[in-house]
Amino acid sequence: MKLAIMGAGAVGTSVAELASTYDHTVTGIGDSSSAAVDPDGLDVGAVLERKRTNNTVGRSAPEDLLDGEYDVLIEATPTTLGDAEPGYSHVTSALERDRHVVLANKGPVAERYDDVRRVEQKSEGTMLFDATVGGAIPVxxxxxxxxxxxxxxxxxxxxxxxxxxxxxxxxxxxxxxxxxxxxxxxxxxxxxxxxxxxxxxxxxxxxxxxxxxxxxxxxxxxxxxxxxxxxxxxxxxxxxxxxxxxxxxxxxxxxxxxxxxxxxxxxxxxxxxxxxxxxxxxxxxxxxxxxxxxxxxxxxxxxxxxxxxxxxx
Amino acid sequence: MSDRDPVRAHTVRLELDDEPGELLNALGPIADNGGNLLSIFHERGNRTPRGQIPVAVDVEATPERFDRIVAALRDAGVNVVQAGTEHYGDELTVVLVGPLLESNLSETLSRIESESDCSIKNVTLSIGESATDPSSARLRLAVHTGASDAALDAVRGVAYDQELQVISPLAGGESA
Structure with a gap:
């Protein structure tokens, strides 16, 4: 599967690091200000090193990641209350493109569950969010x-x-x-x-x-x-x-x-x-x-x- | 009232002469009037000032049957000292926390007893050592069987007024 990862904190970078052991390809890594995108697969080590040293993941805009090539969007930006943004928009724009979404960010399913479910219903994509509750525990x-x-x-x-x-x-x-x-x-x-x-x-x-x-x-x-x-x-x-x-x-x-x-x-x-x-x-x-x-x-x-x-x- | 009224547990306190057959004489009217005997506490080592033995009997009955039981006991010449005190079947432990705890403790406790319809069996107070470490009190409450949730709601109401936090056992879970 091709994964685009939004959010380059502890969870986002860990998904990027572990993706290859599950035979997945990371085609995008983005944070709030920039993104690295490559439809053929990113060099994850190089991207994470750039994030560590320059605090930037790449030269592309975060929107390019959402528009890019991927099967599943991993939403791992920080949880926000109220409108659950920007996570909510990331989730809906992937679903509207008929892509799957896997959430680590609690905001969209805690604060706007009915809204995201409605968008998901019209989508060919599926939304899963087991990582939002209890970390590694399958709750x-x-x-x-x-x-x-x-x-x-x-x-x-x-x-x-x-x-x-x-x-x-x-x-x-x-x-x-x-x-x-x-x-x-x-x-x-x-x-x-x-x-x-x-x-x-x-x-x-x-x-x-x-x-x-x-x-x-x-x-x-x-x-x-x-x-x-x-x-x-x-x-x-x-x-x-x-x-x-x-x-x-x-x-x-x-x-x-x-x-x-x-x-x-x-x-x-x-x-x-x-x-x-x-x-x-x-x-x-x-x-x-x-x-x-x-x-x-x-x-x-x-x-x-x-x-x-x-x-x- | 009718026999369809709820069956509740009641405690009857009797004082019996220390003579053979006295206890049996007292239990007869209970069984004869449809009371379900839960427990008998026969304090043989104790004597009342009148030289009698105090006995506490827990009986399960509808209110109407319970009234008949008490009347029948008196008719049989049994010395009934107290009747109708309802039995507290459940116990509830809560911890109250707050900086104003000790200054208002007696008011808090009497309000909890009157508003939650419970009996406070035991209070342990632990005075905080600093401004960031407020005092705590552990309260052990005797509540009517099945009425723990209502008692807890009442405790929360009093605590809210007194600006105290209630740390309660988990409802429904393992509360030990």
Missing amino acids: VSTIEAFDSDSVTAVRGVLNGTANFILSRMATDSLDYEHVLAEAQDLGVAEADPTFDVDGTDAALKCVIIANVLYGGGYTIEDALVEGIQNVPASALSLAAEDGRTIRLIGDVADERILVGPRLVPESGTLAVSGTQNIVQIETQHAGRLNVSGRGAGGHETATAVLRDVGLLE
């Missing part, structure tokens, strides 16, 4: 593998940064600011960790799950979201005395989306530690499924993207 495809009517609830730990902070606060009785600074040093938290700690990132993933479960209609406005910024070390120690701990849990059930710090059994399934993610899927006839693994990271998310690409072949 969307696992839900879709069941009849969505038979899934009664989906809940779990969907943000590795928040989980790292809470689990470290609990095990070492450290306060929030201290652990956040440490997480930033380790590269677990970004310089601006707002979306991770205020629950927005987990909420967007829950919104996507709700859109899959209930056939669309959800945006982040429909989620009740609380963050972990105000959870003190004292709350974690009180929970621990009771055999529990606190995790940022996203919960989709009864057509409701709730995200916030919750008490969970300390040795329970949901109390994953570090940057791990876990998703529990409650089914009507098959009980509870637990899927856990690495929920973020360039190669992890790129693996999910390439798994989706494989389904389009």
Whole structure:
């Protein structure tokens, strides 16, 4: 398959790096200001080196990439709220050209799900987005593998940064600011960790799950979201005395989306530690499924993207 | 009221003389009037000031049957000290967090008890050590069977008024 990759951050570059091992050809790599395009296949190493040294991927305009030769557009630009641009326009312009789209960017399927689905319906192309929820963990495809009517609830730990902070606060009785600074040093938290700690990132993933479960209609406005910024070390120690701990849990059930710090059994399934993610899927006839693994990271998310690409072949 | 009213758990507190057959005498009217006996706590080691043995009996019955049970117990000469106190079947643990927690704690607790129709069994307070580390309190609440969600909603309402954050167990999931 010929892949055009929009977005040259951790996920976009990882997809480019791993594409050849899946026998795909990268015909375009673009970011917000420029693009490198070659219908016969790019020298990925050279493009990424140019991005590293000159902070530019190529001489073409980003629009040339969307207009170029590819079977699948990989949309891996940063997630934005509201109109979900520029990701939304990238997705629709590929679909309007009857190309497939694989998303790593949550924006279009969290904030404008009904809009993109409408464009997809008129297209010969298909849109897949398993990489938007839970990184390497197959969440969307696992839900879709069941009849969505038979899934009664989906809940779990969907943000590795928040989980790292809470689990470290609990095990070492450290306060929030201290652990956040440490997480930033380790590269677990970004310089601006707002979306991770205020629950927005987990909420967007829950919104996507709700859109899959209930056939669309959800945006982040429909989620009740609380963050972990105000959870003190004292709350974690009180929970621990009771055999529990606190995790940022996203919960989709009864057509409701709730995200916030919750008490969970300390040795329970949901109390994953570090940057791990876990998703529990409650089914009507098959009980509870637990899927856990690495929920973020360039190669992890790129693996999910390439798994989706494989389904389009 | 009719027998189609919901069956609920009730606690009857009795004081019985320490004589053979007294307990059996007290349980008869319960069974005879359609009460389902859930548990009997016979505090044999304890004595009331009048020298009797306190007994707590949990009974499941409709409200109408329960009234008949209490009347029948009294008719049989059993000393009923308390009846109708509803049984709290479920337990709910929440952690409250906020900088104003300790200054308003007693008001918060009494409002939670009155507005959520629960009984606070235990409170553990942990005072924060700095401005960025506010205080927390763990509350163990006894709530009516099946009424955890309603109690939690009421707790959230009180917490919102008092500018506190509620960290609650996960509804529906494993909440231990």
